[in-house]
Amino acid sequence: MKKLALYPFNRELSPIARYIDLLPEYDRCYPLVPNTFSCDGLDISSIDGGDFHGIKVSSDCDKIIDQCDSLYIDFDKRITKKAVYEALIQKGIDHGKEVIVSKTLQKYLAKDNLIKGNYASNFIGPERLYKIDVPVITIMGTGENSNKFELQLALRRYFLSKGYKVSQFGTKEYSELFGFDEIPFIYEDISVKQRILKLNQYLCNVVNEQKPDLIILGVPGSIMKYNDMVLNDFAEPAHIINNAVIPDIAILSILYEQFTPEYFHMLNNYCKYSMNCEIDYFNIANCKASYDEETKDLRYIYLDSNYVMNNILSSVVEDITLKVANILQGTSSEQLCSDIERKLASNVELI
Numbered sequence: 354m355k356k357l358a359l360y361p362f363n364r365e366l367s368p369i370a371r372y373i374d375l376l377p378e379y380d381r382c383y384p385l386v387p388n389t390f391s392c393d394g395l396d397i398s399s400i401d402g403g404d405f406h407g408i409k410v411s412s413d414c415d416k417i418i419d420q421c422d423s424l425y426i427d428f429d430k431r432i433t434k435k436a437v438y439e440a441l442i443q444k445g446i447d448h449g450k451e452v453i454v455s456k457t458l459q460k461y462l463a464k465d466n467l468i469k470g471n472y473a474s475n476f477i478g479p480e481r482l483y484k485i486d487v488p489v490i491t492i493m494g495t496g497e498n499s500n501k502f503e504l505q506l507a508l509r510r511y512f513l514s515k516g517y518k519v520s521q522f523g524t525k526e527y528s529e530l531f532g533f534d535e536i537p538f539i540y541e542d543i544s545v546k547q548r549i550l551k552l553n554q555y556l557c558n559v560v561n562e563q564k565p566d567l568i569i570l571g572v573p574g575s576i577m578k579y580n581d582m583v584l585n586d587f588a589e590p591a592h593i594i595n596n597a598v599i600p601d602i603a604i605l606s607i608l609y610e611q612f613t614p615e616y617f618h619m620l621n622n623y624c625k626y627s628m629n630c631e632i633d634y635f636n637i638a639n640c641k642a643s644y645d646e647e648t649k650d651l652r653y654i655y656l657d658s659n660y661v662m663n664n665i666l667s668s669v670v671e672d673i674t675l676k677v678a679n680i681l682q683g684t685s686s687e688q689l690c691s692d693i694e695r696k697l698a699s700n701v702e703l704i
Contacts, residue, residue: 355451369527383421424451438461455527486560487565492572492604494606499636519568520559536570592627600630601700605635609661611668612668634677
């Protein structure tokens with residue numbers, strides 16, 4: 354098994370470190386940051402706000418390069434000089450390391466074909482929708498930084514450990530490191546109708562070829578606009594996916610707020626009538642968003658799991674119909690996954 358270095362380590366790459374056991378080619382990771390990030394020697398929980406994990410962040414580039422077999426390099430807006438990325442790429446190559454550059458960073462550096470996807474984009478079929486004959490779990494969100502990918506990996510880890518065969522499509526471009534692809538067709542330059550039909554037929558083909566026990570679908574983007582300035586693509590990816598397949602279990606991961614039970618029920622009704630599904634479980638992210646009138650963009654405040662759960666449980670404790678979790682808290686994550694398994698197993702037609 355190989356060792357994987359992650360640069361620059363941040364919340365975006367944190368799922369790789371937390372779910373390293375799901376990477377088919379790697380058994381250890383080394384979070385690497387520039388000195389300017391000021392987190393050298395800290396546990397990764399200081400980055401994502403989740404449970405203590407026992408993996409420390411390092412800014413010792415030479416040491417990490419020597420220890421790793423592969424180096425995954427992603428874009429971070431805090432690093433504005435292209436020369437920083439290019440020097441690290443060259444350093445990895447000079448030391449005989451496998452260098453994997455994210456698609457986002459490739460675009461920033463104007464370099465192509467440093468990594469490639471695995472799915473074919475030319476899948477075509479008749480103009481009709483087909484029933485997906487295995488359980489489908491969808492994970493949606495209300496915006497960026499909502500811990501959707503952590504949810505996808507927690508479910509993958511749980512169901513694989515129970516012996517289920519899982520087909521999966523993720524919301525991160527590095528999903529392929531875990532042995533599955535990003536969901537296809539969503540951003541192709543064709544009509545929404547064509548993308549819905551292609552995705553539906555593609556998933557049917559996946560079921561016929563892979564014969565999974567269940568499918569886990571990560572839904573890119575948000576289920577709604579944030580306001581008239583932050584439009585979130587008008588939730589187009591979520592509309593495409595939820596028209597292509599009706600989920601058996603729908604999870605909505607939402608950014609932290611001071612919630613009331615009525616807010617959760619409002620979101621459920623919105624998804625019922627706008628997204629073709631009702632929400633079975635809510636995940637509360639370790640992140641709060643606010644709109645900055647000066648920059649016309651969102652600002653994020655990062656929280657830890659204990660703070661999130663203590664405040665949320667006190668808000669919804671009187672409403673027993675609400676199922677709320679925090680995926681970065683171990684106990685909450687395990688309860689969520691086991692409850693989903695029980696719900697699917699109680700319906701013999703599903704699993």
